Amino acid sequence: MKTLADLYQSSKNKYGNQPAFLTKNSSGEFDSVGYSELYELGLQLGTALIELEFPYKGHAAVLADNRLEWIITDYAIVMAGGADVPRGTDVTDSDLNHILPHSGATIVFAENDSVLKKLYQNQSALQNVHTIILIDKNAKGTGKELRFWDLIERGKELREKGNREIENRISQIQEEDLFTLIYTAGTTGRPKGVPLTHKNIMSQINRIPIKLEAGERILSILPVWHSFERMFEMVCIHFGAGTYYSSVRTLKEDLKKVKPTFMASAPRLWESVYQGIYATVAKSSSVKQSLFHAALFFSSNIQSAKRWLGFRELDLTGRNAIVSSFVGIFKVLQYILNILPATLLDLIVLKKIRQATGGKLKGTVSGGGALPIHVDKFFNAIGIQVLEGYGLTETSPVISVRILDEAVMGTVGPLYKGTSLRVVDPNTSKILWTTEEGGPKGYSVKGEIHVKGDQVMSGYYHDEENTRKVMNGGWFNTGDLGMMSYNDCLKIVGRTKETIVLLGGENVEPVPIENILSQSEFILQCMVIGQDQKYLSALIVPNPEFFPDYKPGVGFTSAEEEAKCAVKIQAVIKNAISATNGFKSFERVVDFRLLPKPFETGDELTAKLSVKRHVVTDKYSGLIRDIYSGKKEEVLR
Structure with a gap:
């Protein structure tokens, strides 16, 4: 598969009526849309967009949060040969005034009346826009906008009459075409447009080292326009998993209701859960507190022994064979002495904690920021694998990620297949470690991370000045500081801009x-x-x-x-x-x-x-x- 249009069609053929995306109805229950229905809805909306003179390689802004209409819109824009320009409903006036004109978006999808009000209060931002489409059925609007579901009906009508314009568009899509133009939220200033191609995202999907099964239940809580969540949803489509749209506000009840098997998350979520667990323990009886800490102690010892014996303990010095042998003997004894109390206390204490996530969670990928090591150790000790990954919007986004049952804590895992990486001295530009054949291998030496690969953007959209700052001969300067461990895993230690x-x-x-x-x-x-x-x-x-x-x-x-x-x-x-x-x-x-x-x-x-x-x-x-x-x-x- 070379394009997202290929992926969408393939998933429709493979998974048919299996649930693709599930959203809550007015009663708080999840309604599902199958892969075949989702594909047809995308074709119908895309056909209506073409009638509205949405051009091949055109740009359409999508100002909405996680909901069914978002993914239908994504299907439609992609299959019409265009690229979306996504942002959440919390988009600011300054964002609108920069992003809409700069991106050249001619159509805007607005989730609700609140977003619509922002748009009309920033008329200068709408200089290129000829159509605004209101998504929410219950939104009042002003009467000037087109309605999302009316366009679905219009597209359906056109297709019933034999219109096949969107199939013609699909046949034209090339892997070098853009599928999205994401403006980085940025921690240091004005958003920059990151143009990502079908080749960028498909390199991530085709090489994903984490395997899901058709029918798995995935809980979605990160903003869908964020590149990490976006890529993960594409991966779920690839494997035929069902994605349940949730939110931080309803997460606790949704975990119990959905019983997810996997999810993508941000470190702050797990920090919050961690703090919540400890706050609950602090209010409990002294007996329960003692049992909790004992369970954590024995389980941590078991996990530590497993990591060492499985060569998954972070190694920044290079293991000495003799010392490793003695440590290995100690770890075997540690495992033998701790396994019985760890097993019993897991049944009594830790299993109940895992039930708070639904009891079926095999793991979660954490991205979008650094996962504190104490949070990392805690969840792995209680039996929930948090697989920390690393990347940026500019890299579609994954550069490296841990793998289930092979995770090295304290790192962001091995490099993604097909990724070239250099660790460079930020002061002298000397290469300290590289994947390049014959290059230096300075393990555990800190430097700036530069990457190259099919997932790396070509440069910022209409922004040569900022592109020159980060791109050099196809190499992208992440601005992050890191080192390679002797486990061949990447460890992030800071950021040059944060220094x-x-x-x-x-x-x-x-x-x-x-x-x-x-x-x-x-x-x-x-x-x-x-x-x-x-x-x-x-x-x-x-x-x-x-x-x-x-x-x-x-x-x-x-x-x-x-x-x-x-x-x-x-x-x-x-x-x-x-x-x-x-x-x-x-x-x-x-x-x-x-x-x-x-x-x-x-x-x-x-x-x-x-x-x-x-x-x-x-x-x-x-x-x-x-x-x-x-x-x-x-x-x-």
């Missing part, structure tokens, strides 16, 4: 510091700051579960309770960011401030839940000035 340079010239990676602080039950979110300053500080969102007086959006209503919280968090920082934990003196967090509200998607967080550092820095510039004004002593010294 904080202190006044003394020291380079600090904030993410490892933020990850270890986030392990505390008292801290919900945090961001380390200190660019061009003498020392590091942190902006911290307290966890309301442990500070009932903290009201998101307001902060603490009692100065006394705020002071108690500050004392606890100060102790956390002192203990966590210390030489004992491997931090250098200049990596110590010297001061901090408590924020009045959590970071939110569409504001301080991108759709994939990465912190927009520039937004947080601007929003809390006053607090940051206060930290470094000299008015306050370095409280943690």
